[in-house]
Amino acid sequence: MAAYIGRRLRKGAATTAVAALAVAALSASQAPGATVDDQGRRTAGDSQPTSEATADDSASATGNSPYYTDLPPLHSPNPSPSPGQSSAIGTPVSIGEAEAGIPATVLDAYKKAEAALATAKPGCNLPWQLLAAIGKVESGQARGGQVDANGTTTSPILGPQLDGNGFALIRDTDNGAYDGNSSYDSAVGPMQFIPSTWAWAGRDGNADGKEDPNNVYDAALAAGHYLCRFGWDLSTQADLNRAILSYNHSTDYLNLVLSWLEYYRKGTHEVPDGTGTVPVGRSDGNPRAIPNPSPGRTTPSPVPNRPGTSTPPPAKPGKPTAPTPTPVPTPTPTDTVDHLENAGTARLTATAGDAFTQRISTRAETAAGKAVGKVRIRFTIVGDTDSTFAGGENVATVVTDSTGVAVAPALEAGEKAGDFTVRAVVVGRTVSALDYAVTVTARAADTLARTATTALTCVAGGEFAEQVEVKATYDGAVADGVAATATLVASADGATVNDKGPYFKDADGKTVRTLTGLETDANGLLKLPKLYADDTAGTFLLRVTTTGGATLTVELTVTQPLIPIESATPSESADPSASASPSA
Known part of the structure; x- marks a missing residue:
C-alpha cells in the first residue's frame, strides 16, 4: 500500500x-x-x-x-x-x-x-x-x-x-x-x-x-x-x-x-496460520487495521488530522451549522482523454526468435487533439502467438510523457510465425482501443551448401557410408532454426518423389523417401539420417529445401555389386611342357 x-x-x-x-x-x-x-x-x-x-x-x-x-x-x-x-x-x-x-x-x-x-x-x-x-x-x-x-x-x-x-x-x-x-x-x-x-x-x-x-x-x-x-x-x-x-x-x-x-x-x-504478529503503525496515521467495506458499499475513508491542523469545534447551540459543500473532484488527465492516436508506428515485422527493431508508440489526445500526459496506457498482446514484450510479459502498462506519448516495451518475436495484434487502451477510461498489426515471419535461409565434397556412392542393396550434411545461411550469416525438407526426387526439374533407388528409414525401419520437420541447428547445420540403397543401380537425386527458398540438389550414385571372377582351368590338350623354358 x-x-x-x-x-x-x-x-x-x-x-x-x-x-x-x-x-x-x-x-x-x-x-x-x-x-x-x-x-x-x-x-x-x-x-x-x-x-x-x-x-x-x-x-x-x-x-x-x-x-x-x-x-x-x-x-x-x-x-x-x-x-x-x-x-x-x-x-x-x-x-x-x-x-x-x-x-x-x-x-x-x-x-x-x-x-x-x-x-x-x-x-x-x-x-x-x-x-x-x-x-x-x-x-x-x-x-x-x-x-x-x-x-x-x-x-x-x-x-x-x-x-x-x-x-x-x-x-x-x-x-x-x-x-x-x-x-x-x-x-x-x-x-x-x-x-x-x-x-x-x-x-x-x-x-x-x-x-x-x-x-x-x-x-x-x-x-x-x-x-x-x-x-x-x-x-x-x-x-x-x-x-x-x-x-x-x-x-x-x-x-x-x-x-x-x-x-x-x-x-x-x-x-501456525492466524498466529502471526500484526503491525500497528500506518503511513496515513491511522493505527487501525485496513478497513473492509462490505461488498457493494462505498465506505468513506477517514481523513486523519495533519500536523498543524485541529478538529473544528462543534457549532454553538442556537446557531445553524452551514452545510459543507460537496467538493467537486478536479478532472484527472485520464478524464480528459478522448481518443488514442498512432504516434508513428508502422506495421511491425520480425523474424521468429528476433527482437523487433521498432517499438509501438501511442499518443493520448483530447477531443481537440491536444496531447495528454500522465495517462496510463495498457498494451496487450492479442492473438495466437508466443511473442512477448521484453521480460516475457504479454501485458505492459506505460505512462504517457509530456507529449502525450507512451512507448511500449520492445517486442520479442517467438518461434510461432503468423500475425497478431497489440492493443492499446486507456486505463481507467472507456475510449476506443487502438490496434497495431504485427507479423512474425518464419526463420529463413537463402543458401544451402554441403559441408563435404566427397562423392556419395553406394553398392545396390547396401548403405551409404557418409551422411549428407548441409549448412544454411541467410545474407551470408548463419541461418539457425530454419525448417527444412529432404526429398529423393525423380528428376532435377520436377518434384515427383522417386519410388526406387536410395531411401531413408523411419523409426520402424520402413522405407521413407521424404523427410519433413527438419531444422538447422544453432550453427546452421543440418545432418540427414543415413541413406540406404535398394537393388536398383543408377544416378539419383536428393533435394533439400528450406523456408525462404534455399534449395540444394545432391547427386547419389548406386552401383551394381561386383561379380566374382572364377580362376582359369588349364586345357586338357595343352602341352605341359609348352611353357617350359629350354634348357641352357
Whole structure:
C-alpha cells in the first residue's frame, strides 16, 4: 500500500528518540548502498523508478495506498530466548523471533512463487524474502495469516477508497468486482493490488483455475511477476530499488521494504496460520487495521488530522451549522482523454526468435487533439502467438510523457510465425482501443551448401557410408532454426518423389523417401539420417529445401555389386611342357 513521496515514516505511538535511532541503525546495517540523513531516515543511491514507475499514483501496483510502517527489531531474528511469552507458540520467545515468524500458508505461497519465477524468469533472481517484506508492509502477512486451507483470506483485505481525499484519486475500473466499490478503486488482498493492475498482473498461483487477489498464492505469484518486469535483475541494487518503487512510489516505502528484506534474510521460521504478529503503525496515521467495506458499499475513508491542523469545534447551540459543500473532484488527465492516436508506428515485422527493431508508440489526445500526459496506457498482446514484450510479459502498462506519448516495451518475436495484434487502451477510461498489426515471419535461409565434397556412392542393396550434411545461411550469416525438407526426387526439374533407388528409414525401419520437420541447428547445420540403397543401380537425386527458398540438389550414385571372377582351368590338350623354358 502506498504513501506520499518524502513523507517521514510514522512510528505510531512509539515515535521516540529510540525509534529514530532504530531507523538509523537499520539504515546503516540493513540496506546495501543506502545512507542515513540528519533525520534518521535512510536514502537510497538509486531510488528513481523506470518509465512506468512515475509519480502517477495510479501507475503503481497499489495505487500508492497506505501501508504499515512498523520497523523490524534491531537484533537478530533468532536471538536467545527472553522472558517474553508467545501466546501463539506457548514458549518463551524474543520480539525478534516473533516478528520473524511467518504464517505457514503465507510462507509457503512466497516460496512457491520464488520457485515459479526461478523457472519462468531466472534472470530476475527474485528472493522469496522480498515477497515476505512487501507482504509484511502491505497487509501484515495477510493479517497474521488469516487464510483458509486454500490460501484465501478469511475476509477481504481492502484499503481505503482512492477518492483523492487524502489519498490518490483512482476512479473505479472494475465495477466493484474486486473491491465492492463502483465509484473508486481500493487496493485488494494480501499484496494490495488495485483492480486495474490486477486485471493484467493477476496470476493463478494455486492452480484452481481462478486469479483471485484475495488468495495469497495468486497474489504472491502476481507480485513476483510484477517485480520481475522489464528484465530487472533483483540481485542488483539498482533494479531492486526500481522494482520496489514501481510497487509504491515512495522513498520511505523503499527503505522500509529493504529493512524487512534484510531482516528476513537473516532468518525466519514458520508459525501456525492466524498466529502471526500484526503491525500497528500506518503511513496515513491511522493505527487501525485496513478497513473492509462490505461488498457493494462505498465506505468513506477517514481523513486523519495533519500536523498543524485541529478538529473544528462543534457549532454553538442556537446557531445553524452551514452545510459543507460537496467538493467537486478536479478532472484527472485520464478524464480528459478522448481518443488514442498512432504516434508513428508502422506495421511491425520480425523474424521468429528476433527482437523487433521498432517499438509501438501511442499518443493520448483530447477531443481537440491536444496531447495528454500522465495517462496510463495498457498494451496487450492479442492473438495466437508466443511473442512477448521484453521480460516475457504479454501485458505492459506505460505512462504517457509530456507529449502525450507512451512507448511500449520492445517486442520479442517467438518461434510461432503468423500475425497478431497489440492493443492499446486507456486505463481507467472507456475510449476506443487502438490496434497495431504485427507479423512474425518464419526463420529463413537463402543458401544451402554441403559441408563435404566427397562423392556419395553406394553398392545396390547396401548403405551409404557418409551422411549428407548441409549448412544454411541467410545474407551470408548463419541461418539457425530454419525448417527444412529432404526429398529423393525423380528428376532435377520436377518434384515427383522417386519410388526406387536410395531411401531413408523411419523409426520402424520402413522405407521413407521424404523427410519433413527438419531444422538447422544453432550453427546452421543440418545432418540427414543415413541413406540406404535398394537393388536398383543408377544416378539419383536428393533435394533439400528450406523456408525462404534455399534449395540444394545432391547427386547419389548406386552401383551394381561386383561379380566374382572364377580362376582359369588349364586345357586338357595343352602341352605341359609348352611353357617350359629350354634348357641352357
